[in-house]
Amino acid sequence: MGRTYNLNPAEISDVVGLCHTLSQLYSSVEGEEFLGSVNLHAHELPLNVRKFLNDFRLSDEDSDYAVVTGFPIDEGSIGYTPSHWDNRPAVSPTLKEEIYAMLLGALVGDAFGWATQQAGYICHDLLPVKGLEMEQTGASSKCVLDWHTEDAFHPCRGDYVQLLCLRNPDNTPTTIGALDLGLLSDEETELLFQPRFAFKPDHSHTQEFRGRDEHLRENEKDRLEVSYSAMNRMDTEPPLVPILSGRPDAPFICIDPVFMNRPSNHNAAAAFDALRKALDHNLMDVALNPGDVVFVDNARVIHGRKPFLPRYDGTDRWLKRFNLTTDLHKSFPLRVGDSRRLIF
Ligand SMILES: O=C(O)CCC(=O)C(=O)O
Ligand SMILES: [Fe+2]
Numbered sequence: 437m438g439r440t441y442n443l444n445p446a447e448i449s450d451v452v453g454l455c456h457t458l459s460q461l462y463s464s465v466e467g468e469e470f471l472g473s474v475n476l477h478a479h480e481l482p483l484n485v486r487k488f489l490n491d492f493r494l495s496d497e498d499s500d501y502a503v504v505t506g507f508p509i510d511e512g513s514i515g516y517t518p519s520h521w522d523n524r525p526a527v528s529p530t531l532k533e534e535i536y537a538m539l540l541g542a543l544v545g546d547a548f549g550w551a552t553q554q555a556g557y558i559c560h561d562l563l564p565v566k567g568l569e570m571e572q573t574g575a576s577s578k579c580v581l582d583w584h585t586e587d588a589f590h591p592c593r594g595d596y597v598q599l600l601c602l603r604n605p606d607n608t609p610t611t612i613g614a615l616d617l618g619l620l621s622d623e624e625t626e627l628l629f630q631p632r633f634a635f636k637p638d639h640s641h642t643q644e645f646r647g648r649d650e651h652l653r654e655n656e657k658d659r660l661e662v663s664y665s666a667m668n669r670m671d672t673e674p675p676l677v678p679i680l681s682g683r684p685d686a687p688f689i690c691i692d693p694v695f696m697n698r699p700s701n702h703n704a705a706a707a708f709d710a711l712r713k714a715l716d717h718n719l720m721d722v723a724l725n726p727g728d729v730v731f732v733d734n735a736r737v738i739h740g741r742k743p744f745l746p747r748y749d750g751t752d753r754w755l756k757r758f759n760l761t762t763d764l765h766k767s768f769p770l771r772v773g774d775s776r777r778l779i780f
Contacts, residue, residue, distance in 0.1 A: 443506030516750030545760030555647025564746035583740035594759035601724035609721035619714035
């Protein structure tokens with residue numbers, strides 16, 4: 437299932453040098469300059485890590501998730517874990533670490549963001565936010581973050597979710613799980629391939645969790661209102677789509693039970709329950725250490741997080757999250773703002 441690549445000391449020294457050089461050329465990973473060059477700079481990564489991620493990207497069925505370990509995180513230089521994802525200094529204290537993650541990511545897909553999520557930043561902060569302990573978003577802590585497909589409600593969701601761990605003091609596991617079709621009957625599988633399931637936007641895309649979006653341009657802010665209206669519509673009239681798709685013997689999966697309506701049809705509801713049980717059964721823990729980068733295949737596996745106790749003293753668990761697509765064309769009609777990487 438998962439595969440791991442450990443950078444060796446010589447590779448670590450090369451990669452740290454590359455990230456240091458790039459952090460002097462670019463002041464942010466969000467700008468068009470960096471986004472337009474990151475794929476080229478990724479060619480400068482050590483050959484074996486490029487080979488590892490290339491193999492991961494190309495191996496169809498055996499590609500649930502991949503981890504690259506070894507990048508050193510300097511506790512002092514990254515500073516305290518912020519208290520909110522919306523508290524962003526002009527220059528990120530983790531610029532070098534973000535550059536590292538994006539160099540690796542460029543070997544797997546192209547990063548993009550959502551205008552309606554984390555104020556339109558491409559590089560997301562996952563950290564516990566006071567008051568949101570029990571919310572089903574990445575800002576929660578004391579509850580299980582139920583397993584899900586990332587942005588399951590949206591046809592332009594990423595093909596991969598990428599996480600970079602900056603701090604994980606209690607070794608809180610990320611959870612990852614694949615579907616064992618053998619746990620479902622043929623009838624249940626068939627129902628799950630039918631467009632019977634209502635997906636609503638998850639809370640991280642709603643007005644309630646809207647950020648300051650201060651870096652958006654004026655016309656983008658206007659367009660954002662249209663996006664939020666679309667989110668409201670999807671919430672009240674969720675489209676009916678299948679959960680499983682593709683090859684019957686090795687289907688793609690898209691599911692986020694917390695933000696789905698239970699089907700009214702008895703058989704469809706029973707198939708939905710059986711699938712949830714099967715996914716619960718196969719869920720495993722992947723605890724990330726500082727410096728680890730994980731790529732989760734968002735079409736093949738679901739992921740979530742176990743609970744932890746937040747500290748709110750600057751030493752909390754802190755991850756960066758990126759959405760990666762293998763096909764930027766797909767979202768072209770929705771990337772209408774000046775920033776060409778944001779879906780509105
Ligand atoms: O915190 C984690 O390990 C995963 C978080 C996650 O899945 C999310 O925020 O969507
Ligand atoms: Fe997630």
